[in-house]
Amino acid sequence: MMMRRNSRSAALAGLALALGSVPLRAQVFGPAELTEESKACIACHRERSPALYQQWGASKHFRANVACIECHGAAKSDVDAFEHYGQSIAILVTPKDCSRCHSKEVEQFAASHHAKGGRILGSLDNVLAEVVEGNRGMKTPGHPEGVAASAVNGCWQCHGSQVKVIEGGRLDPATWPNSGIGRINPDGSEGACNACHSRHEFSAAQARHPDTCGKCHLGPDHPQKEVYEESKHGIAFFANVERLNLASNKWIVGEDYWAAPTCATCHMSATRKQPVTHDVGLRISWNNRPELSVRTDHADALMNLAGAKVSWQDRRQNMKDVCLACHDSQWVENFYQQYDSLIELYNEKFARPARDLYALARPLLRPAQFSNELDWSYYELWHHEGRRARHGAAMMAPDYTHWHGMYEVSRRFYADFVPKLEALADRHAGDADQAKAAAARALRARLDEVLESEDHRWYIGRMPPEEAARRKRAAEEFKARYDPAR
Amino acid sequence: MSGTAPQGTGLTLRDSPQRPWPLHGIVSWILGPVFFGLALAMVLPVREWAFAAPAEDDALVPAEAIRNDPLRTPMGDPPRVRIGAYEHACDDCHRLFESPEIQHRPLVQHTHVVLRHGMNDNCFNCHDRTAREKLVLRTGELIGYDEGWRLCAQCHGTLYRDWEHGGHGKTMGSWMAEARDRLRCAQCHDPHSPAFPALTPLPGPRTLRMGDQAHNSAHAPAPRSPLRRRGGPSQGHTPEAHP
Numbered sequence: 158m159m160m161r162r163n164s165r166s167a168a169l170a171g172l173a174l175a176l177g178s179v180p181l182r183a184q185v186f187g188p189a190e191l192t193e194e195s196k197a198c199i200a201c202h203r204e205r206s207p208a209l210y211q212q213w214g215a216s217k218h219f220r221a222n223v224a225c226i227e228c229h230g231a232a233k234s235d236v237d238a239f240e241h242y243g244q245s246i247a248i249l250v251t252p253k254d255c256s257r258c259h260s261k262e263v264e265q266f267a268a269s270h271h272a273k274g275g276r277i278l279g280s281l282d283n284v285l286a287e288v289v290e291g292n293r294g295m296k297t298p299g300h301p302e303g304v305a306a307s308a309v310n311g312c313w314q315c316h317g318s319q320v321k322v323i324e325g326g327r328l329d330p331a332t333w334p335n336s337g338i339g340r341i342n343p344d345g346s347e348g349a350c351n352a353c354h355s356r357h358e359f360s361a362a363q364a365r366h367p368d369t370c371g372k373c374h375l376g377p378d379h380p381q382k383e384v385y386e387e388s389k390h391g392i393a394f395f396a397n398v399e400r401l402n403l404a405s406n407k408w409i410v411g412e413d414y415w416a417a418p419t420c421a422t423c424h425m426s427a428t429r430k431q432p433v434t435h436d437v438g439l440r441i442s443w444n445n446r447p448e449l450s451v452r453t454d455h456a457d458a459l460m461n462l463a464g465a466k467v468s469w470q471d472r473r474q475n476m477k478d479v480c481l482a483c484h485d486s487q488w489v490e491n492f493y494q495q496y497d498s499l500i501e502l503y504n505e506k507f508a509r510p511a512r513d514l515y516a517l518a519r520p521l522l523r524p525a526q527f528s529n530e531l532d533w534s535y536y537e538l539w540h541h542e543g544r545r546a547r548h549g550a551a552m553m554a555p556d557y558t559h560w561h562g563m564y565e566v567s568r569r570f571y572a573d574f575v576p577k578l579e580a581l582a583d584r585h586a587g588d589a590d591q592a593k594a595a596a597a598r599a600l601r602a603r604l605d606e607v608l609e610s611e612d613h614r615w616y617i618g619r620m621p622p623e624e625a626a627r628r629k630r631a632a633e634e635f636k637a638r639y640d641p642a643r
Numbered sequence: 644m645s646g647t648a649p650q651g652t653g654l655t656l657r658d659s660p661q662r663p664w665p666l667h668g669i670v671s672w673i674l675g676p677v678f679f680g681l682a683l684a685m686v687l688p689v690r691e692w693a694f695a696a697p698a699e700d701d702a703l704v705p706a707e708a709i710r711n712d713p714l715r716t717p718m719g720d721p722p723r724v725r726i727g728a729y730e731h732a733c734d735d736c737h738r739l740f741e742s743p744e745i746q747h748r749p750l751v752q753h754t755h756v757v758l759r760h761g762m763n764d765n766c767f768n769c770h771d772r773t774a775r776e777k778l779v780l781r782t783g784e785l786i787g788y789d790e791g792w793r794l795c796a797q798c799h800g801t802l803y804r805d806w807e808h809g810g811h812g813k814t815m816g817s818w819m820a821e822a823r824d825r826l827r828c829a830q831c832h833d834p835h836s837p838a839f840p841a842l843t844p845l846p847g848p849r850t851l852r853m854g855d856q857a858h859n860s861a862h863a864p865a866p867r868s869p870l871r872r873r874g875g876p877s878q879g880h881t882p883e884a885h886p
Binding site: 187188189192226227230232252253255256257258259260261262263264266267268345346 | 726727728729731732735736739740741752
């Protein structure tokens with residue numbers, strides 16, 4: 158207990174120190190004045206790229222005398238360095254470059270799932286974009302064997318490309334421009350700070366705006382942005398955006414703003430007890446990305462991230478600390494019961510049986526993934542519809558939880574997935590291939606088991622009589638309420 | 644026959660020194676060592692030496708506590724520092740920023756450095772102000788980070804002499820000069836806070852008389868003497884545990 162209090166007060170002292178040293182930082186870190194090298198860059202670039210120059214002029218970097226060469230200057234030995242009017246520079250500014258001054262932020266970011274976004278390149282999603290959607294049509298010096306334009310323009314722009322350097326320090330056009338948050342850089346660092354901190358103004362207000370997250374966290378498979386907009390949080394944001402003090406250096410919920418939370422408020426930004434963190438996973442207790450939701454510490458362990466040591470309970474406590482800036486504790490506890498129940502419902506009623514049944518159906522299907530209609534049914538069940546339901550519940554958007562979520566999940570399950578499985582099992586029941594016939598029998602048996610379970614027996618017309626009576630009574634009460642003449 | 648006291652009873656024999664029982668000598672020779680052995684067993688922790696042969700997996704000192712590697716890994720040459728999750732050369736940053744002539748200021752980077760080195764409290768006593776990947780002697784000579792001991796020798800002359808002759812510091816490998824490796828200053832001392840940290844003593848060695856102290860201390864205070872130890876609750880290893 159004592160230890161905890163000590164560590165907390167140490168953390169507070171550290172925070173105070175960090176905040177207190179912010180004004181110092183410019184003096185300590187920035188050059189005393191613009192360097193001669195940077196002045197030389199500016200002499201041309203203020204004419205050649207006037208908007209870039211103006212953006213930089215409005216930035217805090219300008220005020221700290223951090224100019225062109227401080228970020229773009231490169232050692233001659235760097236793989237992407239090239240000679241530019243007598244100076245050795247590189248185009249790409251990586252997290253490693255930023256960490257020279259913003260070390261704490263890079264350290265936290267490097268431990269996050271955000272920084273690992275580029276590792277998707279070998280996953281199922283990428284098979285979809287590279288093989289199913291795309292072909293090897295885009296041939297570049299860095300990818301002479303060709304790469305799919307659908308991956309280059311799609312997946313990689315959010316997840317991050319593996320940047321390749323071609324002759325003369327130039328960057329391969331398949332891999333750059335790219336500001337994907339998990340970009341794999343030539344210097345070995347992972348990530349791109351400008352995914353959120355857009356160059357060359359690096360505006361905190363812009364980074365804190367939900368639209369920044371909305372570049373990637375939207376759409377049919379993970380509509381966090383739309384979910385947020387539907388929720389009370391989003392409503393409050395749009396009504397009060399000009400009162401949110403978004404550009405403030407210190408930005409603590411309850412002290413510097415209170416009218417609404419943005420994405421950053423809950424997932425990253427400072428509270429009165431917690432400092433800001435650039436590891437976005439440290440406040441979430443469910444990872445709703447996979448087929449079945451898992452706990453976030455488990456997800457970190459699978460990716461060998463340091464965060465595996467932070468239990469999901471601690472992360473939930475971190476999030477509750479944010480909630481409590483506006484809500485009371487009973488509200489928060491009850492919300493988490495509602496949220497957990499939805500995850501449990503989705504996992505156990507649909508995701509787990511669907512995963513089992515799909516695995517049993519695989520031997521009866523064409524081997525290539527996405528070459529069967531059933532592959533698409535199952536994929537959309539968890540990857541699109543299932544995630545919509547879970548994200549909707551996580552961030553309190555009832556329409557996404559229900560109509561875009563659980564409604565679609567159940568429609569997919571009962572009106573598409575199960576009928577396809579039944580047809581598949583029937584088709585192969587008398588298969589000459591003994592292995593296939595056996596697989597069909599196993600599928601049929603598990604299917605029967607699932608449909609006769611308590612969750613699904615209504616579908617085969619075997620709802621227990623007491624449940625049927627309860628529902629009939631409720632229907633009559635409903636009618637009586639709206640038709641008093643009866 | 645009936646009127647005479649029975650001959651050959653022990654009592655009679657014992658009470659009559661004139662007529663020693665013929666087997667007396669042999670019995671004494673057998674009983675003597677037996678009693679002596681029993682007496683010894685009461686004094687010695689019999690079970691210990693009888694059964695508790697040190698097992699391979701029961702080392703008194705845990706293997707990880709025995710370290711022959713240096714306590715610290717000082718900066719190599721050229722120096723590299725891990726800042727913000729990545730390895731940097733000093734010049735990555737310091738070529739950009741001139742260091743001001745300030746001796747005492749809160750560090751924004753290198754925050755793990757705690758400068759507690761007495762009067763030697765100016766960074767640029769040891770670090771060169773412009774050539775950041777070098778150290779600097781009082782003469783102005785620049786030296787590499789792998790020669791840091793030359794810096795220490797400037798002030799700590801007597802300790803340096805002792806170290807040169809093997810009286811201070813740890814010698815690794817062999818006493819033979821050609822196989823000897825003497826740890827250098829910064830392999831034990833943090834150059835920024837050189838006072839040696841308090842060490843946790845390891846338990847004493849396992850001996851026949853003292854038994855397994857690590858095991859004892861987990862249950863009861865370590866016995867001061869083997870005699871005292873016998874009065875306490877059952878301790879040490881049981882034969883079942885060590886077949």
